[in-house]
Amino acid sequence: MYLADSRGGPPARTAAPDRTGPGRRPAVPGTVLALGAVSLITDVSAEMITAVLPLYVVTALGLSPLGFGLLDGLNNGVGALVRLAGGHLADRGGRRHKVVAGLGYGLSAVCKPLLLVAHGLPAIGAVLAADRAGKGLRTAPRDAMISLATRPEHRGRAFGVHRAMDTAGALLGPLAAFAVLRIAADGYDAVFTVSGCVAVLGVLVLVLFVPARTPGTAPAPGTAARPTLRTSLALLRRPPLRRLTLCAALLGLTTVSDSFLYLLLQRGLGVPAGLFPLLPLGTAAVFLLLAVPLGALADRAGRRRLFLAGHAALLLAYGLVLAPLRGLPAVLGVLVLHGAFYAATDGVLAAATAGVVPPEQQGAGQALVGTGQALARFVCSLAFGAAWSLWDGRTALAVAAAALAAAALTATRLLRTGHPHREGTR
Amino acid sequence: MNRRTRLIVLLLAVALLGTVGTAAVLRAAGRSADRDRQQADGPPVRPGTVALHPSGARQLLVRNLAWGPHRDEITAVPAAHPGAARTASGLTCLRFHAAAGTGICLQAERGALTDTYRALVLDARLRVRHRFPAPGIPTRARVSPSGRTVAWTVFVSGDSYAGTAFSTRTAIADTRTWALDDNLEDYAVTKDGRPYHASDVNVWGVTFADDTRFYATLATGGRTYLVRGDRTARTLTTLHGNVECPSLSPDGTRVAYKKRVPGASPDAPWRLYVLDLATGRETATAEHRSIDDQALWSGTRTLLYALPGDYGSDLWTVPADGSGTARRLMTSAVAPAYTG
Numbered sequence: 158m159y160l161a162d163s164r165g166g167p168p169a170r171t172a173a174p175d176r177t178g179p180g181r182r183p184a185v186p187g188t189v190l191a192l193g194a195v196s197l198i199t200d201v202s203a204e205m206i207t208a209v210l211p212l213y214v215v216t217a218l219g220l221s222p223l224g225f226g227l228l229d230g231l232n233n234g235v236g237a238l239v240r241l242a243g244g245h246l247a248d249r250g251g252r253r254h255k256v257v258a259g260l261g262y263g264l265s266a267v268c269k270p271l272l273l274v275a276h277g278l279p280a281i282g283a284v285l286a287a288d289r290a291g292k293g294l295r296t297a298p299r300d301a302m303i304s305l306a307t308r309p310e311h312r313g314r315a316f317g318v319h320r321a322m323d324t325a326g327a328l329l330g331p332l333a334a335f336a337v338l339r340i341a342a343d344g345y346d347a348v349f350t351v352s353g354c355v356a357v358l359g360v361l362v363l364v365l366f367v368p369a370r371t372p373g374t375a376p377a378p379g380t381a382a383r384p385t386l387r388t389s390l391a392l393l394r395r396p397p398l399r400r401l402t403l404c405a406a407l408l409g410l411t412t413v414s415d416s417f418l419y420l421l422l423q424r425g426l427g428v429p430a431g432l433f434p435l436l437p438l439g440t441a442a443v444f445l446l447l448a449v450p451l452g453a454l455a456d457r458a459g460r461r462r463l464f465l466a467g468h469a470a471l472l473l474a475y476g477l478v479l480a481p482l483r484g485l486p487a488v489l490g491v492l493v494l495h496g497a498f499y500a501a502t503d504g505v506l507a508a509a510t511a512g513v514v515p516p517e518q519q520g521a522g523q524a525l526v527g528t529g530q531a532l533a534r535f536v537c538s539l540a541f542g543a544a545w546s547l548w549d550g551r552t553a554l555a556v557a558a559a560a561l562a563a564a565a566l567t568a569t570r571l572l573r574t575g576h577p578h579r580e581g582t583r
Numbered sequence: 584m585n586r587r588t589r590l591i592v593l594l595l596a597v598a599l600l601g602t603v604g605t606a607a608v609l610r611a612a613g614r615s616a617d618r619d620r621q622q623a624d625g626p627p628v629r630p631g632t633v634a635l636h637p638s639g640a641r642q643l644l645v646r647n648l649a650w651g652p653h654r655d656e657i658t659a660v661p662a663a664h665p666g667a668a669r670t671a672s673g674l675t676c677l678r679f680h681a682a683a684g685t686g687i688c689l690q691a692e693r694g695a696l697t698d699t700y701r702a703l704v705l706d707a708r709l710r711v712r713h714r715f716p717a718p719g720i721p722t723r724a725r726v727s728p729s730g731r732t733v734a735w736t737v738f739v740s741g742d743s744y745a746g747t748a749f750s751t752r753t754a755i756a757d758t759r760t761w762a763l764d765d766n767l768e769d770y771a772v773t774k775d776g777r778p779y780h781a782s783d784v785n786v787w788g789v790t791f792a793d794d795t796r797f798y799a800t801l802a803t804g805g806r807t808y809l810v811r812g813d814r815t816a817r818t819l820t821t822l823h824g825n826v827e828c829p830s831l832s833p834d835g836t837r838v839a840y841k842k843r844v845p846g847a848s849p850d851a852p853w854r855l856y857v858l859d860l861a862t863g864r865e866t867a868t869a870e871h872r873s874i875d876d877q878a879l880w881s882g883t884r885t886l887l888y889a890l891p892g893d894y895g896s897d898l899w900t901v902p903a904d905g906s907g908t909a910r911r912l913m914t915s916a917v918a919p920a921y922t923g
Binding site: 191208211212215216219249277278279331332335337338340341342343344346347350351355356357358361362364366417421424429431434542544545547548549550553 | 584590592593596597600601603604607608609610611612615618652678697698717718719720722729739743765766769779781783831850875889891895896906
């Protein structure tokens with residue numbers, strides 16, 4: 158198999174597994190379940206806010222929310238920098254992943270009660286930006302901890318379990334928020350307070366149940382234990398990581414954002430306006446259901462292969478939107494393919510990254526690949542918006558589909574040439 | 584810490600955080616219950632019959648925001664005596680408008696899990712003739728002068744590429760055929776004389792000239808425009824820049840609107856202006872505060888609009904020609920419409 162995750166092959170050393178005890182070692186270690194629980198709880202908290210924020214801004218504050226999107230470009234740039242910094246800092250000083258992740262979760266938790274006192278759009282925008290900075294800070298250290306805690310051959314499944322738990326939280330959050338509003342009409346302050354309490358609980362689970370250092374992975378005394386900024390960036394000189402980052406970015410450049418896809422889906426396939434808010438739930442539900450099985454499949458069939466197969470599913474989804482089809486079956490088809498795309502790529506990319514980065518630089522490696530992908534997707538959004546203006550939405554999607562096909566072919570070649578070694582995982 | 588200690592710490596924290604959360608919810612619930620009790624200093628509100636074809640004098644219909652059992656109901660007062668006792672219809676709406684015996688009511692519907700929204704087309708006795716689902720939070724509603732065509736705008740979120748951006752959806756429906764254009768962004772846009780496409784086009788705040796022709800706001804690329812729309816040709820054509828929430832005068836010659844003025848705070852960026860459609864001349868009204876409402880003409884000379892008040896919002900009035908001063912017409916009211 159050429160689409161291999163290197164194990165034991167130079168230059169990457171694989172991270173050692175979580176030693177949960179002598180004898181049987183579970184495929185999904187307790188650390189991953191604990192981090193999954195932290196993400197689930199944190200996402201409940203975050204999505205409670207996201208679900209009610211438009212309603213709060215329009216009905217409680219009486220403000221027009223149309224100017225809100227203006228800050229997002231800035232937030233995305235800052236988010237990317239913070240993510241890189243988070244990954245790098247987490248690797249320093251003998252891996253303080255837990256501390257940096259904890260700071261990220263803590264910062265987001267502090268932002269929830271701040272919404273109680275932010276009454277204008279600029280103030281709310283600032284709180285949301287800080288919240289997002291917290292998210293950027295914690296993402297890479299968290300993925301590094303998942304990688305370090307899991308045996309290499311089970312990483313796909315472990316990331317799948319984490320992403321499924323994360324998505325479950327995202328689906329539960331809005332339900333929790335509306336349950337609060339049921340009990341207390343217009344009780345947005347109560348929603349913010351409850352969300353803050355939930356976020357604090359998430360931080361506490363992290364502090365109590367995620368081990369500070371993964372046993373057996375600490376570098377031997379005397380070896381260079383503090384990666385500098387230069388060594389973090391030098392990761393990109395490693396051909397496998399460079400290729401993976403390049404592929405993630407290349408495919409990210411042709412990954413049309415969810416909202417554009419939903420907009421085109423609604424117009425092209427004739428989704429009634431009333432069903433529009435349900436489209437993201439469809440994608441999330443499929444992601445939730447498929448994350449674990451596809452993660453496990455990635456462990457057996459090869460993570461790069463599944464990552465590419467996920468983009469093939471996305472390409473099929475574009476095709477379905479462009480096809481002269483209408484009606485519910487076509488819409489469901491697009492949502493299933495879209496959810497499968499996330500399940501086959503999101504955690505799988507992190508697992509693939511873990512395989513080509515040495516253990517002491519997991520944070521920086523995860524940050525590089527993740528940031529490359531996120532920035533590429535943002536550029537794609539800007540380009541897609543411009544293409545939409547130049548031609549129209551459907552033509553823009555057709556061009557994106559052609560570009561995605563070309564990017565996928567290039568990525569396949571890149572990942573094939575990069576891996577002379579057979580895949581060792583079974 | 585061993586496992587047992589950690590579990591005890593977690594349980595204690597859950598108990599503490601649970602108490603804080605519960606207290607916050609109960610406090611909010613208590614406050615919400617207060618709003619169902621009538622305030623001594625509030626306007627008197629009595630249940631009764633409200634009709635869009637009143638036999639007697641002209642009436643002003645508003646969504647009543649005064650605390651008490653009829654909060655959020657459409658209530659009527661004599662147009663000449665807005666401070667008089669309000670007659671509550673029993674119909675709850677977030678946004679409302681009416682003309683020539685047709686009403687449009689944008690309403691929240693409590694679902695099992697979340698709220699959904701709908702647009703109700705009402706007859707002259709406020710009975711529901713037709714329901715349309717609405718995909719977001721209601722913000723504007725209008726009926727054409729003849730009562731045949733209705734339009735509404737809602738806010739939707741998560742529709743743009745970067746998370747917290749919001750956009751609008753505006754729909755127009757024919758109350759004879761029930762034909763529905765559920766997204767005016769599908770209309771062909773002509774901007775500055777040329778065909779125009781963009782993913783960030785938003786349309787809101789329809790005001791009708793007749794059953795097929797209307798004006799509205801179109802936003803794209805960070806700017807807003809007054810557009811003239813045609814429901815038959817399915818077109819939108821830009822006419823004038825920096826215009827939001829237009830409201831056409833009864834004689835069809837002027838548009839009252841929100842204009843973004845330089846130097847204003849980002850939270851309060853608008854002032855109430857009137858545009859002469861024939862000459863393009865803009866006139867500032869004597870209302871110097873920022874308004875965020877689609878104004879209503881009460882005749883050809885006076886404007887009515889909502890501003891934040893003690894119980895949500897109050898209705899204010901100002902001359903349309905820039906003269907005079909703004910004065911408060913009604914407290915605790917929003918979404919006005921005149922009958923007759």
